[in-house]
């Protein structure tokens with residue numbers, strides 16, 4: 262794996278190769294007769310397809326791994342650009358958009374990692390060059406970079422680190438003054454959003470790409486496995502399709518590479534544990550989080566699931582989830598599935614007090630606290646969670662920005 266250790270100011274060809282999503286990056290192409298079909302079929306594009314597949318699969322394993330794809334080191338700017346286009350089109354044609362969201366997280370992290378390796382004037386220059394082409398509106402400021410207030414609020418909203426709260430910023434004349442490292446983090450968010458947007462492709466292209474890349478889609482699905490029950494849990498497999506609306510929405514949020522609140526992350530891990538998910542499945546649920554850190558997530562999941570001698574925490578009941586804005590019984594208008602967009606009648610029944618109760622009524626199996634060895638039995642109204650340890654999926658704030 263080749264990992265770039267230092268970075269220098271870029272000429273425009275190198276800038277586009279590093280940031281292939283920028284308008285104008287198509288100028289890297291030497292052959293203007295290029296088409297989507299030729300990119301997927303023509304032998305001369307073998308290197309671009311190979312690198313594109315590597316980018317996709319690395320992102321599926323770990324969003325940070327894209328930075329370490331060995332083929333990047335030797336690829337020409339044109340091949341790097343085409344590999345990006347290949348990955349973007351392929352993932353837009355995938356049966357699930359989860360891969361696209363995860364890849365968007367990975368590519369945005371790759372860009373911000375490059376910006377973080379720079380320093381001083383070089384760093385500011387490159388941040389401003391990328392920002393200008395993305396029309397984010399950053400400009401040179403007295404202490405680093407000035408970000409229009411509206412843009413700051415939009416980009417910082419999903420970033421949970423306390424240092425990004427507006428009350429801690431230096432706001433002057435409608436602009437937020439930030440140091441370059443913080444500006445790089447904001448740009449990361451802008452890039453992630455842009456790349457996570459699905460592409461409008463016609464049915465013929467989608468069918469063609471799915472046929473051509475069926476093997477890649479199979480590998481992708483294997484790397485993002487469906488929820489699995491841990492061994493020893495009676496009652497069989499996890500029934501993700503029977504999860505309550507709140508839990509389904511939490512999972513979608515993370516799969517889309519968006520942030521989930523501390524309370525949501527805790528509730529999701531505790532719910533999956535009591536539904537019988539194995540630890541890998543619980544960790545996998547957080548892989549799309551913009552701040553995903555594998556080792557910290559494992560530690561936090563273990564903390565939640567092994568609490569109280571292995572019984573694990575109980576997820577919060579409906580009332581608590583409602584008070585945190587996590588109840589989704591009214592339907593989620595942003596959901597792709599029609600069933601997720603409408604109110605769920607079961608959630609409005611008087612007897613319904615807890616997400617695990619919902620799951621059980623829908624036919625799912627709930628593992629009783631501390632009773633796993635003896636199998637599972639009915640849960641009527643589980644106790645409130647005793648507390649919320651550190652939320653899974655989140656890297657610790659290093660205070661570096």
Ligand code: SF4
Pocket residue numbers: 505506507508578579580582583587588589590608609613614615616619
């Ligand atoms: S009513 Fe309860 S189970 Fe249903 S979505 Fe709200 S919190 Fe979840």
